[in-house]
Amino acid sequence: MTDGAGQRVLDLLDKAIGLQTPLVRKNITRARRRNPEATPEQVIRNLEKMYVSALTGTGAAVGGTAAAPGVGTAVAVALSAGEFLGSLELSALFALSVAEVHGVNIDDLERRRTIVMGIMLGGSGSATIGKVAERTGQHWGRQVVAKVPAATLKQINKVLGKHFITKYGTKQGIIVLGRVAPFGIGAVIGGGANAALAVLAVKASRRAFGPAPEKWTIAGELAS
Structure with missing residues (x-):
């Protein structure tokens, strides 16, 4: 699918990646500040929790507002469209932050796209990358940067x-319809849908990069 609507979805993805890339290290610093003694693994778990919580909260807030009395369908769809970019930004920040903690520095836009789409697509993303790259084994996130x-x-x-357009373009309409529901129900549907997407992305990130490193290597930092 490469029509106008599909291309807009990919353009939004690139916009989200562009906006969030400069914030990756700030995101990790904020996570570490909560616990200066935290190991890379603990910071990754913290990033996962923040991501799931933020994405779920965004979906519930938009779902509740869109379903409120007096809000028309056009307004509800517009709210969901705005939330879609916000969801992409959260997902891009999460995926690239996890990569950074693992010491995988991605300074190429094409590779950032692969990392973000691969993680957001879950198991199907991992399978696609392995098939097209003709590579087998675990932790495709490292292979994408180093070997492909x-x-x-x-x-x-x-x-x-x-695949991304199909999942987040066409099927996004199902979630939008769910949010245009009786007041109270929309919030449950919106938050639940986003929570499910976030959990799948977290699992995909663990497959992509494997166990967390034992020492910090971000910006030249090494654990003592």
Whole structure:
């Protein structure tokens, strides 16, 4: 699917990645500040909790507002469209932050796209990357940065993009309809849908990068 609507979804993804990339290290610093003695694994778990909580809260808030008495369908759809970009930003920040904690520095937009789409697509994203890259084994997140040639990466992103549009373009409409529901029900549907997406993304990130490193390597920092 490469029509206008589908391309807009991918454009929003690139916008979200562009907005959140400069904030990755700030996000990790904020997570570490809560517990200066935290290990990389503990920080990743904290990032996971913050991500699930933030995405769930966003969905519930928009769902509740969209379902409130007096809010028309057009307004509800507009609210959900705005939340979609917010959800993409949260997901991009989470995926790239986890990569950074693992010491996987991604300074190439094409590779950032692969990481974010692969994690947001869950198991299907992992399968697609392995198939197109003709690589097997665990922790594809590291392979994408270190071993996959640029030409192959573009092929991967082309396939991932089609799946991404299907999941977050077409099927997003189902979630939007769910939010245009009697007051109170919309919040439950919105929050529940986003929570499910967040949990799948967390599981995908663990598959992508594997166990957390024992020492900090961000910006030259090494644990003592």
